[in-house]
Amino acid sequence: MEDWGIKEISNLLRENKISSLEITTHYLQQIKQKNPEINAFITVDETRTLAQAKLADERIQKGEGDIFTGIPIAQTDIFCAEDWLTSCGSKMLHNFVAPYDATVVKQFNDVGAVNLGKTNMDEFAMGSSNETSYFGAVKNPWDLTRVPGGSSGGSAAAIAARMCPGATATDTGGSIRQPASLCGLTGLKPTYGLVSRYGMIAFASSLDQAGPMAKSSEDCAMMMNVMAGYDVKDSTSIDHKKEDYTKNIDQPIDGLKIGLPKEFFAEGLDHNVAKVIESAIDQYKKLGATIVDVSLPNTNLSIPVYYVLAPAEASSNLSRYDGVRFGYRTNQYDDLMDMYCKTRQEGFGDEVKRRILIGTYVLSAGYYDAYYLKAQQIRHLISEDFKKAFQVCDVIMGPTAPSTAFKANEKIDDPVTMYLQDIFTISTNLAGLPGMSIPAGSVNELPVGLQIIGNYFSEGLMLNVAHQFQKMTDWHKAVPQGLLS
Numbered sequence: 001m002e003d004w005g006i007k008e009i010s011n012l013l014r015e016n017k018i019s020s021l022e023i024t025t026h027y028l029q030q031i032k033q034k035n036p037e038i039n040a041f042i043t044v045d046e047t048r049t050l051a052q053a054k055l056a057d058e059r060i061q062k063g064e065g066d067i068f069t070g071i072p073i074a075q076t077d078i079f080c081a082e083d084w085l086t087s088c089g090s091k092m093l094h095n096f097v098a099p100y101d102a103t104v105v106k107q108f109n110d111v112g113a114v115n116l117g118k119t120n121m122d123e124f125a126m127g128s129s130n131e132t133s134y135f136g137a138v139k140n141p142w143d144l145t146r147v148p149g150g151s152s153g154g155s156a157a158a159i160a161a162r163m164c165p166g167a168t169a170t171d172t173g174g175s176i177r178q179p180a181s182l183c184g185l186t187g188l189k190p191t192y193g194l195v196s197r198y199g200m201i202a203f204a205s206s207l208d209q210a211g212p213m214a215k216s217s218e219d220c221a222m223m224m225n226v227m228a229g230y231d232v233k234d235s236t237s238i239d240h241k242k243e244d245y246t247k248n249i250d251q252p253i254d255g256l257k258i259g260l261p262k263e264f265f266a267e268g269l270d271h272n273v274a275k276v277i278e279s280a281i282d283q284y285k286k287l288g289a290t291i292v293d294v295s296l297p298n299t300n301l302s303i304p305v306y307y308v309l310a311p312a313e314a315s316s317n318l319s320r321y322d323g324v325r326f327g328y329r330t331n332q333y334d335d336l337m338d339m340y341c342k343t344r345q346e347g348f349g350d351e352v353k354r355r356i357l358i359g360t361y362v363l364s365a366g367y368y369d370a371y372y373l374k375a376q377q378i379r380h381l382i383s384e385d386f387k388k389a390f391q392v393c394d395v396i397m398g399p400t401a402p403s404t405a406f407k408a409n410e411k412i413d414d415p416v417t418m419y420l421q422d423i424f425t426i427s428t429n430l431a432g433l434p435g436m437s438i439p440a441g442s443v444n445e446l447p448v449g450l451q452i453i454g455n456y457f458s459e460g461l462m463l464n465v466a467h468q469f470q471k472m473t474d475w476h477k478a479v480p481q482g483l484l485s
């Protein structure tokens with residue numbers, strides 16, 4: 001079968017050239033063949049998936065199909081999906097079967113999309129390499145000795161290995177964009193509040209945002225049409241007018257002002273990655289864009305600020321895992337307190353425990369003002385930096401990650417180095433802005449992502465800007481060696 005994207009599959013389904021059952025069966029076979037090595041999926045349930053595909057075909061035959069009906073995609077395991085194991089990559093939820101659908105899952109079900117399964121991820125979305133999952137590390141299809149990035153590394157590896165044409169993912173500090181960059185994919189983290197967080201297992205609620213990951217910008221736009229929208233069940237959901245993200249994707253971009261922040265090209269950036277980004281910017285100049293120098297002076301504070309705020313929110317969110325109502329419970333205990341302690345000690349992995357400890361510390365009396373409050377103040381300054389930059393440019397560009405995919409086990413024992421993976425992505429989460437990564441080249445046959453940051457609710461423009469690049473280049477079509485069958 002050809003290496004189709006979501007758009008092509010949608011056209012073929014509507015022209016009756018292929019059935020959902022056929023295309024779904026194809027991906028299930030790919031999963032069977034490749035997943036034992038890559039470990040991108042935690043749960044696959046062929047019977048349920050094929051039943052959904054059959055229903056989709058009936059819907060299409062009756063002429064009741066939506067543009068997304070019958071398209072198989074994967075869901076990240078951070079989303080509750082009714083009657084599906086929903087583990088969030090943790091032993092704490094290794095036996096948790098969700099009793100309801102997250103809004104995002106429901107949105108895809110409602111349009112008749114087919115769920116191929118639940119993808120692997122770092123435990124509770126904490127990580128940049130997909131090595132903290134209770135269900136084992138995920139391998140990068142471009143080089144099996146390397147990491148796919150994280151935390152949504154399962155979704156990224158699944159698409160890169162052609163086990164699905166698209167997948168959902170979440171981004172609290174970079175977890176859509178960094179794995180997209182390391183696996184040669186297109187990924188979009190929308191404006192905070194644009195996609196519902198209902199039923200998405202909470203890590204750091206003021207930063208968490210779900211978005212699409214696929215091969216191309218066009219495919220991400222189609223997924224955004226399903227995912228974006230106001231939800232009364234999420235108190236931070238924004239009542240933003242429904243948009244068609246595919247509508248302006250073909251618009252020319254001459255006259256576009258691209259801001260290049262000098263802080264994104266500073267120390268720490270691999271010089272070969274920098275070269276790829278520079279040549280991508282040159283392509284944009286050919287498309288008629290102009291370059292403006294901008295500054296985001298607080299960029300280097302984004303990691304310290306994030307590692308105060310995200311753990312603070314996580315320590316509070318994760319207090320619900322007590323072994324009482326759902327999830328893991330220790331086998332032997334003396335009394336209630338002992339049960340709580342042993343459950344949490346055995347159920348959480350090291351990185352999660354580290355965050356809970358830091359979070360509890362920065363929120364404690366006496367330290368709250370020194371750490372948490374200070375971090376909130378700097379968060380405000382980071383937003384102000386972007387506000388200023390967007391007065392003189394339409395989008396900001398730079399690298400997504402400081403390097404290409406690194407070796408497995410290389411950084412897992414050195415959390416601070418691991419945290420630096422998100423140096424260019426975290427500030428957009430702190431400001432609530434949308435950010436995107438698109439394949440822009442390669443270094444030693446490993447993909448490099450270009451980051452595009454937009455102003456609030458400028459996803460339509462960003463997808464358009466990305467699509468124009470993808471019309472001129474083939475990086476988003478590159479397939480890892482030996483994996484196309």
Ligand code: GLN
Nearest residue numbers: 125126127172173174175
């Ligand atoms: N790598 C960052 C962290 O470990 C971001 C994770 C994410 O975006 N979910 O927290």
